[in-house]
Amino acid sequence: MNKEHGRTAVRSIVGLVGVAVGAMLPLAAAHAAEKVKVGLMLPYTGTYAALGTAITNGFKQYVAEQGGMLAGREVEYFVVDDESNPAKATENANKLVKRDEVDVLVGTVHSGVALAMAKVARDSKTLMIIPNAGADELTGPLCAPNVFRTSFTNWQPAYAMGKVAAERGHKTAVTLTWKYAAGEQAVNGFADAFKGAGGKVLKQLTLPFPGVEFQPYLTEIASLKPDAVYVFFAGGGAVKFVKDYDAAGLKSSIPLYSSGFLTDGTLGAMGGAGEGLLTALQYADGLDVAKDKDFRSAYAASYKMQPDVYAVQGYDAAQLLKSGLDAVKTGKLEQGAMIKAMESATIDSPRGAFTLSKAHNPVQDIYLRKAEGEENKVVGVAAGKLADPARGCRM
Numbered sequence: 001m002n003k004e005h006g007r008t009a010v011r012s013i014v015g016l017v018g019v020a021v022g023a024m025l026p027l028a029a030a031h032a033a034e035k036v037k038v039g040l041m042l043p044y045t046g047t048y049a050a051l052g053t054a055i056t057n058g059f060k061q062y063v064a065e066q067g068g069m070l071a072g073r074e075v076e077y078f079v080v081d082d083e084s085n086p087a088k089a090t091e092n093a094n095k096l097v098k099r100d101e102v103d104v105l106v107g108t109v110h111s112g113v114a115l116a117m118a119k120v121a122r123d124s125k126t127l128m129i130i131p132n133a134g135a136d137e138l139t140g141p142l143c144a145p146n147v148f149r150t151s152f153t154n155w156q157p158a159y160a161m162g163k164v165a166a167e168r169g170h171k172t173a174v175t176l177t178w179k180y181a182a183g184e185q186a187v188n189g190f191a192d193a194f195k196g197a198g199g200k201v202l203k204q205l206t207l208p209f210p211g212v213e214f215q216p217y218l219t220e221i222a223s224l225k226p227d228a229v230y231v232f233f234a235g236g237g238a239v240k241f242v243k244d245y246d247a248a249g250l251k252s253s254i255p256l257y258s259s260g261f262l263t264d265g266t267l268g269a270m271g272g273a274g275e276g277l278l279t280a281l282q283y284a285d286g287l288d289v290a291k292d293k294d295f296r297s298a299y300a301a302s303y304k305m306q307p308d309v310y311a312v313q314g315y316d317a318a319q320l321l322k323s324g325l326d327a328v329k330t331g332k333l334e335q336g337a338m339i340k341a342m343e344s345a346t347i348d349s350p351r352g353a354f355t356l357s358k359a360h361n362p363v364q365d366i367y368l369r370k371a372e373g374e375e376n377k378v379v380g381v382a383a384g385k386l387a388d389p390a391r392g393c394r395m
Contacts, residue, residue, distance in 0.1 A: 035074045036325060036333065039102035041092055041117060042131075044081040047235065048109045050265075051310045052081075055131045057303050058314030059106065062322075065298065070318065071325035078102055082113050089116035097124045103333050104129060106317055109310075111135035111182055118147050127324070127335060131317040132310060136185045139361035141392030145339055148360040150316040150347070152282050153388040154182050154232075155189035157259040160366035160383035161230060161280040162193030165257055170227035172200050176217055177232040178209035186232035186259055194230075202226050212240045218248045229254055234261040239269045246273040260284075260369060260376060264309060267374045277371045283309040283351045284367040284378035292350035307350075316349045323347070359390035 040059070042052035056079075063075055078100040080092045089112070096102045097120060104127040108114050114133035121128035122144045130138060130149040134156075139149055165173060173194055177183030183206070191201050202224050205217050221229055229250070233241050242262070245251055251273070260281025267274045295315065299307040307315075323345035324338030346355050347362075354364040366383045369376035 034072065034330065035076050036070060036104070036321075037076050037078060037100065037102045038321075039078045039080070039096035039100060039105045039107075041080045041082050041096060041105060041107035041113075043084045043109050044079075046084050048084050051109045051132065054308055054310035055106075055109070055314035055317070057299070058307065058311035058316075059131070059318045061295075061299055061302060061311070062315045062318035064302070066322065070322045071329065073325060082108050082110070084108075084110040084113060086110070086112035086116055089113040090120060093117045093120035097121075097126050103127065104321060106131060106314075106321075108133055111138075114138060115142070118142060118144070121147055125335070127338065129317045129320055131313040134185075135181060136388070136391070139357070139359040139388060139393065140390050141394075143359045143390065143393040143395045145395060146335065148320060148342060148356065150320055150362060151313045152364075153189075153361060154185035154259075155192070155388055156364075156386055157280040157282065157366050157382075158186040158189030158230075158232070159193045160368075160386060161257050161259065161278075162190040162195075162199075163197065164278070164280065164368055164382050165190075165228050165230065165255075166194050166197030166199050168228075168255075170194075170199060170255070172202050172226045173228045173230055174203050174205065174221050174224055174226040175201060175230045175232075176205040176207075176221070178211070178237070179206035180209045183209075183232040187230065190230045190257075210237055212237050214241055214244045215248075218244060218250060221254065222248070222250060226254060228257060230257045231262065232259055234264075235266065236269075238262045238266050242266075242270050242277070243273045260309070263369075263371050263376055267371055267376075274371045275373075278379075279369050279371070279376060280366050280382040281309060281369060281376070282362070282364050282366055283312050284369040285375040286377050287350070287352065287367075289350060289352050291348055292352075295350040309351075312350050316347050316351075319347050319349070320345060357387045357390060359388070359393040359395060361388050361390065363387040 044052050106129050109132045111133040128147045132151045134154040136153045175187040258279050260279040263279050324342040327337045327341035328334050354362045365381050366386050367378050368380045368382040370379045
């Protein structure tokens with residue numbers, strides 16, 4: 001080979017390498033675009049820490065079932081402890097959106113924090129999935145095309161229980177809750193159904209949050225002699241109320257009803273006072289749903305505990321996200337296509353399959369549950385395929 005031929009051959013080889021490298025660059029760029037950045041903004045300390053952990057576990061359980069990816073994309077997590085503190089919510093959400101540039105915000109438990117998160121999501125046009133907070137406003141007057149929820153509104157289980165109370169022949173009722181948004185929305189939901197069926201709410205009682213001095217209210221309930229009582233309490237307040245209600249002799253004379261949060265995770269601490277209570281919620285123990293049996297088995301194997309409603313809602317948040325990602329198989333996450341796919345999705349949930357309303361809230365069965373031991377056993381459907389009215393939503 002002469003020198004000229006040698007130089008030509010070298011140039012050819014270099015050219016081929018250049019072409020090969022050039023061809024690889026868009027492939028590398030495409031590969032990088034396969035990732036989806038998920039911002040988990042949930043409580044990991046404080047009162048709601050167990051709820052935040054369960055939601056996270058449920059979300060990651062679904063991702064694990066998909067081989068550790070969603071729609072073929074690697075999932076990168078960015079995690080913020082929101083501490084259930086509304087005062088820090090805007091700053092925390094902005095960290096995820098502006099600093100970490102997440103593709104989707106997932107959160108949270110506390111409605112006050114969720115309302116601030118949703119404002120950040122709307123202002124920045126960031127996709128948001130709410131796996132718990134039940135504030136009616138989030139899919140009501142504050143609804144937005146990029147904001148979805150996989151849990152419930154405060155109205156939904158309360159409305160279902162108002163329907164049950166009327167169907168059981170009760171004509172009068174008294175409601176009691178803490179004076180805060182979640183409680184007030186719940187008792188109003190109960191009243192909507194109960195009064196709509198011809199019942200009369202004699203009085204709506206409230207006490208300051210998180211007060212647990214129930215005796216004056218129990219005395220008033222006894223004097224009003226309603227056919228039924230509906231309450232909205234959770235956690236330690238729920239435990240004390242049910243014990244006090246039982247000790248006052250009211251449990252045996254005036255049926256007590258509530259949304260499921262009264263007895264979820266609290267029956268053991270009630271020491272038998274909660275036995276037999278009827279509650280309504282979008283999840284229950286003993287559902288005859290094949291997906292639920294598989295989910296509970298896999299969750300218990302992964303986390304060495306039984307899942308609860310919060311884990312289910314986290315699991316379904318990941319399912320909903322995948323339905324959007326399925327519409328944008330590779331490259332850029334085109335939000336319009338994702339939203340359209342998420343809006344039309346049917347989620348194969350452990351609670352039973354559900355769709356989304358025009359306001360992006362689950363249209364779902366609300367179950368009637370009976371407390372037996374430390375379980376809330378399903379006894380029927382309190383309201384089938386119930387959609388929140390989404391009052392004020394202009395989407």
